[in-house]
Amino acid sequence: MTGHVSIRLASERVNHSVSSSNELPRFYTPGEVITGMQDFMRGHGTYAEDDSLKASVAGVMQKVNKLICIRPLKSRYVGEIGDVVVGRVLEVQQRRWKVETNSRLDSVLQLSAVNLPGGELRRRSAEDEQMMRKHLQEGDLISAEVQSVFSDGSLSLHTRSLKYGKLPQGTLMKVFPSLVKRRKNHFHNLPCGVSIIIGNNGFIWLSPQKQDVLYEGNKDEIEEYDLQPVNRSDRETMARVKNCIAALVASKMMLDDTSIMFAYEESLKYPSVKDMLDPEAMLDIAFLAQHRINNAIEE
Amino acid sequence: MAGLLLSETEKVFILHGVQDDYRSDGRSNIDYRPMELETDVVSHASGSARLRLANTDILVGVKTEIDVPKPDKPDSGRIEFFVDCSANATPEFEGRGGEQLASSISNLMQRAYHSSQAFNLKQLCIFEGKQCWKLYIDILILECGGNLCDAVSLAVKAALFNTRIPFVKAALMDGGNVDLQLSDDPYDSKLLDVGSAPLLVTLCKIGENCVVDPSAEEESCSVISLIVGVTGNRQYYTQEEETDKKTMEGKCTTIAMHGPGSVAPKTLKEAINQGIIAAKSLDEALGQALLRERQENIGFKKHSYGFLK
Amino acid sequence: MPGPDLLSSQGLRLDGRRPNELRRIKCKLGVFTQPDGSAYLEQGNTKVLAAVYGPHQAAKSKSSTDGVVVNCQYSTATFSTGERKNRPRGDRKSQEMSMHLRQALTAAIKTELYPRSQIDIYVEVLQADGGAYCAGVNAATLALIDAGIPLRAYACACSASMAWRAGQPEPLLDVGHVEEAAGGVVLTVAALPNTGSIALLEMSHRLHMDYFDVVLSRAMQGCRDIEIILDRAVRDHLAEGWTKQDIVTI
Numbered sequence: 001m002t003g004h005v006s007i008r009l010a011s012e013r014v015n016h017s018v019s020s021s022n023e024l025p026r027f028y029t030p031g032e033v034i035t036g037m038q039d040f041m042r043g044h045g046t047y048a049e050d051d052s053l054k055a056s057v058a059g060v061m062q063k064v065n066k067l068i069c070i071r072p073l074k075s076r077y078v079g080e081i082g083d084v085v086v087g088r089v090l091e092v093q094q095r096r097w098k099v100e101t102n103s104r105l106d107s108v109l110q111l112s113a114v115n116l117p118g119g120e121l122r123r124r125s126a127e128d129e130q131m132m133r134k135h136l137q138e139g140d141l142i143s144a145e146v147q148s149v150f151s152d153g154s155l156s157l158h159t160r161s162l163k164y165g166k167l168p169q170g171t172l173m174k175v176f177p178s179l180v181k182r183r184k185n186h187f188h189n190l191p192c193g194v195s196i197i198i199g200n201n202g203f204i205w206l207s208p209q210k211q212d213v214l215y216e217g218n219k220d221e222i223e224e225y226d227l228q229p230v231n232r233s234d235r236e237t238m239a240r241v242k243n244c245i246a247a248l249v250a251s252k253m254m255l256d257d258t259s260i261m262f263a264y265e266e267s268l269k270y271p272s273v274k275d276m277l278d279p280e281a282m283l284d285i286a287f288l289a290q291h292r293i294n295n296a297i298e299e
Numbered sequence: 300m301a302g303l304l305l306s307e308t309e310k311v312f313i314l315h316g317v318q319d320d321y322r323s324d325g326r327s328n329i330d331y332r333p334m335e336l337e338t339d340v341v342s343h344a345s346g347s348a349r350l351r352l353a354n355t356d357i358l359v360g361v362k363t364e365i366d367v368p369k370p371d372k373p374d375s376g377r378i379e380f381f382v383d384c385s386a387n388a389t390p391e392f393e394g395r396g397g398e399q400l401a402s403s404i405s406n407l408m409q410r411a412y413h414s415s416q417a418f419n420l421k422q423l424c425i426f427e428g429k430q431c432w433k434l435y436i437d438i439l440i441l442e443c444g445g446n447l448c449d450a451v452s453l454a455v456k457a458a459l460f461n462t463r464i465p466f467v468k469a470a471l472m473d474g475g476n477v478d479l480q481l482s483d484d485p486y487d488s489k490l491l492d493v494g495s496a497p498l499l500v501t502l503c504k505i506g507e508n509c510v511v512d513p514s515a516e517e518e519s520c521s522v523i524s525l526i527v528g529v530t531g532n533r534q535y536y537t538q539e540e541e542t543d544k545k546t547m548e549g550k551c552t553t554i555a556m557h558g559p560g561s562v563a564p565k566t567l568k569e570a571i572n573q574g575i576i577a578a579k580s581l582d583e584a585l586g587q588a589l590l591r592e593r594q595e596n597i598g599f600k601k602h603s604y605g606f607l608k
Numbered sequence: 609m610p611g612p613d614l615l616s617s618q619g620l621r622l623d624g625r626r627p628n629e630l631r632r633i634k635c636k637l638g639v640f641t642q643p644d645g646s647a648y649l650e651q652g653n654t655k656v657l658a659a660v661y662g663p664h665q666a667a668k669s670k671s672s673t674d675g676v677v678v679n680c681q682y683s684t685a686t687f688s689t690g691e692r693k694n695r696p697r698g699d700r701k702s703q704e705m706s707m708h709l710r711q712a713l714t715a716a717i718k719t720e721l722y723p724r725s726q727i728d729i730y731v732e733v734l735q736a737d738g739g740a741y742c743a744g745v746n747a748a749t750l751a752l753i754d755a756g757i758p759l760r761a762y763a764c765a766c767s768a769s770m771a772w773r774a775g776q777p778e779p780l781l782d783v784g785h786v787e788e789a790a791g792g793v794v795l796t797v798a799a800l801p802n803t804g805s806i807a808l809l810e811m812s813h814r815l816h817m818d819y820f821d822v823v824l825s826r827a828m829q830g831c832r833d834i835e836i837i838l839d840r841a842v843r844d845h846l847a848e849g850w851t852k853q854d855i856v857t858i
Binding site: 045049056057058059060072074076105106152252 | 644662663722753758759760762845846848849
């Protein structure tokens with residue numbers, strides 16, 4: 001009974017880049033002049049100097065009417081109101097939680113921005129303040145929505161909806177936020193039986209699909225259910241989805257439910273999930289998924 | 300690496316996965332993540348290697364110096380380990396932040412290499428009682444993705460395999476001084492016999508089971524981990540057929556435990572056996588990779604990839 | 609003041625370069641996965657890794673409302689030099705280098721954008737063969753770009769020295785270890801070549817003021833040459849990363 005060990009050489013390293021049909025856009029690099037005209041508004045990634053607008057990051061230009069932004073290949077998460085994020089509670093403070101969301105300042109979840117048991121429009125009492133750690137404690141993962149952005153750029157979150165809140169059993173993956181496609185919906189129940197939250201901040205949450213019946217039960221019952229072992233087939237599917245996402249990320253491909261499902265379907269030719277950790281297999285999956293995406297675009 | 304924060308439910312998920320012998324990336328409890336190896340990456344060192352295990356990245360450089368042997372071991376050379384946790388790996392290591400972890404790893408390595416069956420220090424002797432080689436093994440941790448000890452020991456063994464020590468002629472002069480003559484030709488050097496050098500295997504106890512090659516998340520779920528140092532097998536590091544069967548068996552050279560928890564003696568024994576088995580397959584894979592690389596480099600001048608490709 | 613013999617009669621340097629020639633620079637962005645940005649740079653035989661973490665919430669004691677706190681650490685691997693070093697960092701030399709790094713990079717980073725945040729920049733010299741500080745600045749600039757941190761312009765560093773040839777002063781670009789060890793002046797400049805401003809200037813040994821201008825302008829020329837090389841590397845990196853992303857102009 002020996003485990004699987006593989007040591008490859010640097011000369012056998014796999015290049016993960018997958019060619020695509022997209023034409024290369026025009027790139028801007030820090031200090032480069034974008035335009036000399038003054039009638040543009042400067043957005044993220046730009047600054048004005050000597051009567052011209054210059055880029056401050058390396059990336060491509062995005063223009064909305066007169067607003068010019070430069071979007072870098074990767075950066076910390078820059079939140080916008082309405083974004084869905086997955087975050088980790090760092091600290092329990094007075095009437096609020098500090099949450100790590102991969103942005104440049106810690107985000108805040110106010111006590112008044114969560115649903116407490118017993119009605120939505122309830123006043124937050126002193127007792128609630130003392131029970132905060134019971135509700136969410138350090139290390140807990142939550143899904144939430146960006147409610148507002150403070151002037152210093154830090155985010156205020158809320159979980160005032162049934163779909164948000166503390167996350168049950170599952171695994172977290174971290175990718176660059178720029179790989180996540182902005183979509184209407186970031187909660188998906190994939191057909192393979194895994195539910196996935198693709199946070200705009202690059203945190204991706206994988207968990208087995210929940211049976212709805214349990215919402216009827218009281219709180220203790222739900223908590224008990226949350227700690228039940230996940231069955232083997234769900235676990236296998238989750239591992240497969242996780243490795244598929246890793247393969248897409250290694251080739252810097254955009255993530256949404258379609259690209260993940262394409263990669264999942266292509267990965268089925270590898271019967272054993274752990275074989276998908278192999279760099280060649282990762283490239284193969286990403287390549288095939290890209291092919292499917294290109295076909296889908298053409299149709 | 301205790302810095303990682305996990306929620307209760309994540310821990311439960313990992314724990315049940317280990318119970319089920321099916322971890323979150325599809326590995327079983329005895330599987331290693333894929334590794335990548337390159338030797339001879341630092342030109343200022345006599346030998347060097349870089350090993351990447353998932354996103355754990357280790358760079359090892361071996362430097363040689365002439366020194367005086369220890370009085371109690373006049374016919375042996377000396378070997379010293381130094382670990383540096385670069386802040387590149389995590390901001391926690393900035394300044395003196397990584398020192399505690401660094402010294403625990405270097406002590407562990409020092410102990411694992413202490414036995415003469417693990418690494419024969421006599422091959423470093425120049426002139427008995429007067430002069431010997433001292434090997435400085437400098438280990439640089441560039442990125443941490445769990446399972447540092449195993450990766451360090453693999454990289455060290457690869458760097459030693461790559462190390463060349465110049466031939467030196469020594470003659471006793473009047474007054475007890477030793478006259479050393481170094482050859483001018485840098486290729487006039489010998490390789491070390493490292494086949495039996497030990498490898499470390501970390502066994503992370505999660506719940507009631509032990510896993511090898513824990514990821515950073517798994518490490519933070521575990522209350523105790525056991526590190527076993529096991530001697531290597533010379534046979535994997537040479538193309539010649541070895542007849543001496545005695546040296547084949549892996550022997551434990553060091554056992555260490557980390558973490559606040561405790562284990563039952565029975566679990567301990569099982570874990571040690573599991574470690575010896577894992578060390579054997581690691582050793583075999585490392586030997587094959589090193590020989591393959593050496594074979595590749597015979598034909599043409601070595602192309603160094605380093606961090607560039 | 610005839611300096612040491614750094615130029616041959618044919619006008620070539622000890623390592624065979626012409627006086628105005630840089631050593632070969634090879635670099636790559638994004639070599640690690642954990643940091644927000646990382647880069648590797650080789651300048652001749654000098655090899656440097658840089659990692660950037662942040663911007664992230666600054667520690668309360670350091671936090672500043674005016675702008676981002678830039679925190680640098682320069683360390684040298686123990687096996688990086690011919691003679692083994694005993695300590696990778698913490699000695700006076702590395703602390704000075706950390707401060708100089710901070711000086712040069714703070715000039716480039718648009719610090720005012722990120723109040724209460726902190727950026728950690730770590731430079732690790734893997735192999736030192738002269739000009740390790742310059743290579744460190746260049747690598748750190750690439751790592752900052754990889755992390756998507758707004759910069760005014762590229763920060764590039766280059767060194768220059770002086771030699772004599774047929775009685776004429778001839779400045780040398782990008783000083784190697786052999787030339788450093790031979791003595792003579794070493795002028796290190798970190799600049800934002802795009803704006804033409806100098807962020808840091810340091811000189812060791814003596815130099816007649818009459819020749820200061822020629823040596824400085826050669827070093828600045830080096831910074832401009834390096835900027836072109838870095839810019840090309842950044843564009844190659846973008847092209848490779850962007851093949852997969854569809855550019856949506858909203």
